[in-house]
Amino acid sequence: MKMSEKVTKEMVEKALTEQKVPEEPLVYCGPSFPAGSLPQYAVFKNGIPKQAKEAGKDCPALMHLFKPVSKLAETRVNLGKVGSRDFQLYQSVTNYFQERGNRL
Incomplete structure (x- = not known):
C-alpha cells in the first residue's frame, strides 16, 4: 500500500461520523471475524x-470494507484483483487478525 493511500485513524473517525445513518444497508466485505462474530x-x-467499530480503532482498514449493498458486485471483483485498494x-x-492470533 502506498503511503498516500495509508488508512489513518483520522480517516476512520471521519468515516464513522459520516456513516451514522446510512442511506442503504451496508455489507461487510472483509474476512470473517475470528469465532464467527462477524x-x-x-x-x-x-x-x-x-464490535467492528472497536476493532476499527486498531485496524482502520477494516472500516473501509463496509460498503453499500449496491457496491457489492464491484467490491467482490476488486477483492480478486491483486493490487486493488x-x-x-x-x-x-487478514494480517491484523493473524498478528492477534485470530482473536479480537
Whole structure:
C-alpha cells in the first residue's frame, strides 16, 4: 500500500461520523471475524456494528470494507484483483487478525 493511500485513524473517525445513518444497508466485505462474530458479507441496516467499530480503532482498514449493498458486485471483483485498494484493505485486515492470533 502506498503511503498516500495509508488508512489513518483520522480517516476512520471521519468515516464513522459520516456513516451514522446510512442511506442503504451496508455489507461487510472483509474476512470473517475470528469465532464467527462477524461473517464476511453480513448485511447491516443500522450502520456499522459496535464490535467492528472497536476493532476499527486498531485496524482502520477494516472500516473501509463496509460498503453499500449496491457496491457489492464491484467490491467482490476488486477483492480478486491483486493490487486493488479493496484487495490491499482485505490483506491488511487478514494480517491484523493473524498478528492477534485470530482473536479480537
